[in-house]
Amino acid sequence: MDKIEHIGIAVKDLEASNALFEKLLGVPHYKTEEVASEGVRTSFFKSGPNKIELLEATKPDSPIAKYLDKKGEGIHHIAFSVEDIVTEIERLKAEGFVVLNETPKKGADNKLVAFLHPKGTNGVLVELCQEIKES
Numbered sequence: 001m002d003k004i005e006h007i008g009i010a011v012k013d014l015e016a017s018n019a020l021f022e023k024l025l026g027v028p029h030y031k032t033e034e035v036a037s038e039g040v041r042t043s044f045f046k047s048g049p050n051k052i053e054l055l056e057a058t059k060p061d062s063p064i065a066k067y068l069d070k071k072g073e074g075i076h077h078i079a080f081s082v083e084d085i086v087t088e089i090e091r092l093k094a095e096g097f098v099v100l101n102e103t104p105k106k107g108a109d110n111k112l113v114a115f116l117h118p119k120g121t122n123g124v125l126v127e128l129c130q131e132i133k134e135s
């Protein structure tokens with residue numbers, strides 16, 4: 001696990017939250033991207049070396065929709081960048097963590113991603129992110 005790649009924040013209204021975080025951070029979001037497979041629409045902000053990901057549900061059975069229904073808006077996950085996500089998944093499995101998708105899946109912002117169940121990480125949903133390198 002290298003640095004924190006992004007903090008994911010579940011929001012009800014992406015446009016309203018974009019405006020709010022633009023005021024908060026003093027910078028506009030640098031992209032919005034839908035990840036249909038996750039049932040989310042995301043927008044990304046860079047604040048110094050840090051990255052914020054806002055997530056809005058695009059369908060009622062989206063993990064974000066379920067989270068919002070249960071807990072409301074707030075920090076949803078912490079993503080860490082990893083050099084080799086397949087190796088990291090195997091290492092974490094061997095350490096006893098529950099990997100929710102053992103095959104990495106395409107995430108937003110040009111990443112391969114995987115998630116660990118929060119029950120095994122002190123209640124924090126952890127995401128692994130590997131940059132997809134242009135071949």
Ligand SMILES: CC[C@H](C(=O)O)C(=O)SCCNC(=O)CCNC(=O)[C@H](O)C(C)(C)COP(=O)(O)OP(=O)(O)OC[C@H]1O[C@@H](n2cnc3c(N)ncnc32)[C@H](O)[C@@H]1OP(=O)(O)O
Pocket residue numbers: 008035038040042053055063064066067070076077079100106107108109111113115117118119123124125127
């Ligand atoms: C990939 C695009 C983008 C990117 O960065 O590239 C993203 O980050 S997409 C983010 C959205 N996708 C995901 O979150 C995928 C992984 N999440 C899941 O598979 C589920 O959300 C899961 C398994 C974490 C929970 O789903 P479940 O159907 O089990 O929902 P429950 O409400 O029954 O939750 C069970 C249990 O876990 C607690 N929980 C749920 N979500 C979170 C969370 N984000 N952080 C901490 N804890 C969470 C929930 O409260 C339940 O605990 P309990 O004690 O029973 O209340």
Ligand SMILES: [Co+2]
Pocket residue numbers: 006008053077079127
């Ligand atoms: Co994320």
